[in-house]
Amino acid sequence: MHDCYLLSLQSYSYSMTFRLLFLVLFGFGVCNAFAQTYVPGESYFDGNGYVEYLAGNLPIIITAPHGGLLAPASIPDRDCAGCSVVNDFNTQELARAFAQAVHARTGCWPHVIFNKLHRRKLDANRDIAEAADGNPAAESAWYAFHAFVETAKNQLLPQFGKGLYIDLHGHGHAIQRLELGYLLSKAELALQDATLNTPFYVDQSSIRHLAGNNVQSLSHAELLHGSQSLGELLAQRGYPATPSESDPFPDADEDYFNGGYNTARHSSYQNGALDGLQIECNRNGIRDSMHNVLRFADSLSVTVMDYLGRHFFGSADAFLCGMSSTPPEVSLPDQLLVFPQPYCYQFTVKKSRQAPPGNWTLGVYDFFGNMLGIHDLDDDTELTLNPSPPGHVWLVLWVDGEMMGMRSIFRFCR
């Protein structure tokens, strides 16, 4: 799989940055050797190829149950009464982009489990009867899906002691905001904070473990819709969310999803130290184009790492996986022309005549991995970039959502 190679190129800048920081601040002790069967960044499949497990080495698990595109004729369409067969558009792509963005920033991988079957064939966010509608092949994919989640849990919990699970979806509701589901209803989220903090409500929450074990000793209500809640951290990055400080609960007449089968099954609501939630993504500005998928995936990756640092581990060094030791050569397909190099005030990028077809998207990052911009490139565009602040930048190229490589552009003024 070529993106393993290319992504390893990409880890270079971050690995150098993080290693310098770690050497100065924390010494050598942060890198964990962790014996495991699964290689982080590699994908593993069930026997039929209906379920994919992208192995990770961070205390993060993401599932994408409603983004599958496979519709084998051998599995009849589900026709159970009242069952939804509508996919969540672009959520498989979003989960993959999230994993790549986390890797780009940290050199580490989250665990990701994809149901690759279309929802007409399998609904991987229901109990088995409704999920598979009695079909044995769909049932075996359902078992594989949850077994891979357990595999991920069994790796990360012994290593980190806790972690975050996200079940990723897309909603078609009118209000364009993220709906974060903690298994609490609209009416429950609207209760007084003092009530939400009682054991009765904490015990119904998918962040039950975190509510009693977080770095700043925040209350359950503060974690749901305080200034440092996940919803508010996302809202501050330009993605409105409920619950959050700025939108603490959905009104009674507004549509809202509060979490489903997977959130209940795999979060600390059941037991244990894996907290979780469902994230239902709106369409506009997030899932409506690959451009927006990549932009949101980048913001979500930063936000989740921030959230883990604030509430779970205290700092990033406590949960990062350790960095690759050999800085590889950095390259980018020569189909992308960049001139001049080095640049002083500005530089120009364009596709060469040999460029492969597809939707080209270019991300521009500063030396520390912060995204400065994201741009679509068509055949005739010459894109002139004037990074602010000026300095050494990294260009990352995606074609049809697949990361193709990266290169650095130096700044030098005579």
Ligand SMILES: [Zn+2]
């Ligand atoms: Zn869904």
